[in-house]
Amino acid sequence: MSEAKNIAVRVEGIRKSYGEKRALKGISFEVNSGELFGLIGADGAGKSTLFRILTTLLLPDEGAASVAGVDVVKDFWRLRSKIGYMPGKFSLYQDLSVEENLEFFASVFGTTVQANYELIKDIYQQIEPFKTRRAGALSGGMKQKLALSCALIHKPNVLFLDEPTTGVDAVSRKEFWQMLKKLKENGITILVSTPYMDEASLCERVALIQNGTLLGIDSPEHITNQFERPLFAVKAENMPRLISVLRALPNAHTVYAFGEYLHYTDKRQADCSKELREFLQKKGFQKVEVLPIKPSIEDTFMDLMEKKGAGDNG
Numbered sequence: 001m002s003e004a005k006n007i008a009v010r011v012e013g014i015r016k017s018y019g020e021k022r023a024l025k026g027i028s029f030e031v032n033s034g035e036l037f038g039l040i041g042a043d044g045a046g047k048s049t050l051f052r053i054l055t056t057l058l059l060p061d062e063g064a065a066s067v068a069g070v071d072v073v074k075d076f077w078r079l080r081s082k083i084g085y086m087p088g089k090f091s092l093y094q095d096l097s098v099e100e101n102l103e104f105f106a107s108v109f110g111t112t113v114q115a116n117y118e119l120i121k122d123i124y125q126q127i128e129p130f131k132t133r134r135a136g137a138l139s140g141g142m143k144q145k146l147a148l149s150c151a152l153i154h155k156p157n158v159l160f161l162d163e164p165t166t167g168v169d170a171v172s173r174k175e176f177w178q179m180l181k182k183l184k185e186n187g188i189t190i191l192v193s194t195p196y197m198d199e200a201s202l203c204e205r206v207a208l209i210q211n212g213t214l215l216g217i218d219s220p221e222h223i224t225n226q227f228e229r230p231l232f233a234v235k236a237e238n239m240p241r242l243i244s245v246l247r248a249l250p251n252a253h254t255v256y257a258f259g260e261y262l263h264y265t266d267k268r269q270a271d272c273s274k275e276l277r278e279f280l281q282k283k284g285f286q287k288v289e290v291l292p293i294k295p296s297i298e299d300t301f302m303d304l305m306e307k308k309g310a311g312d313n314g
């Protein structure tokens with residue numbers, strides 16, 4: 001039973017379909033108590049479905065899950081006071097003011113704003129000057145802070161944040177992650193889903209999800225260590241031609257656009273940057289750059305997806 005103390009979330013073989021659509025195809029993982037855990041995947045990967053199951057709003061077809069040691073199906077009622085949930089679409093009452101929203105969420109859980117104010121203080125103080133403003137009239141960043149305050153006001157053990165930074169500007173995104181780090185210091189376990197790969201590096205461990213399947217779970221550092229080949233960032237004038245020339249190379253393994261560069265891997269394991277540069281110059285490309293680089297989470301994700309895709313029949 002000492003295990004239950006250290007594991008905040010346990011997911012075992014969860015499957016969920018919507019009609020013919022298999023949204024989750026047998027997902028298993030564990031999150032440790034006090035961990036900041038990221039669920040990273042593109043739109044439609046199954047992140048919201050998993051969060052809805054773990055927050056007792058949706059029943060799985062198969063499998064089992066517990067949060068804070070409580071079964072999400074058998075004991076859903078008891079679980080609700082132990083979890084906080086910030087859904088992807090804002091859950092606030094648009095016609096209620098900032099303070100009315102907060103008081104409402106506190107009362108639903110039989111508590112008061114004063115009782116747990118300490119936990120939300122740092123976040124709520126930033127929107128307190130607007131406490132009489134209707135939630136519907138707040139900016140995206142302010143709505144996000146209010147939604148987070150509302151999800152925390154009953155002092156949950158485990159907090160689920162479904163794409164909290166989608167549609168939020170870069171500054172607010174950064175501030176948001178700083179707030180999460182502070183919350184973690186209070187001992188709250190945090191599961192956060194995001195389609196932004198760069199946010200993965202801010203989590204202690206991440207699970208990569210694609211088409212209802214987990215591609216990998218590890219620390220961001222260990223995930224990128226799984227990348228098995230030398231990786232090169234390649235740039236030149238005439239990028240559309242560059243991509244087709246590189247893809248036609250017999251030794252090309254992968255070539256894809258990545259910001260202003262192409263990311264290239266070769267079938268051979270050796271550093272081929274010099275050879276590649278000379279080849280492109282001979283082909284008439286101007287301003288050729290070929291730089292050996294460290295793979296990011298996104299590179300690793302694409303690589304795992306490709307490997308999985310080869311053996312996946314949906």
Ligand SMILES: Nc1ncnc2c1ncn2[C@@H]1O[C@H](COP(=O)(O)OP(=O)(O)OP(=O)(O)O)[C@@H](O)[C@H]1O
Nearest residue numbers: 018021022023041042043044045046047048049050
């Ligand atoms: N109520 C529903 N009815 C039918 N299909 C659904 C329903 N909800 C989700 N799906 C489908 O299940 C798959 C997983 O959806 P889910 O919302 O869990 O993904 P997601 O990773 O959260 O992405 P998004 O950010 O787009 O919500 C998608 O193909 C989606 O279209």
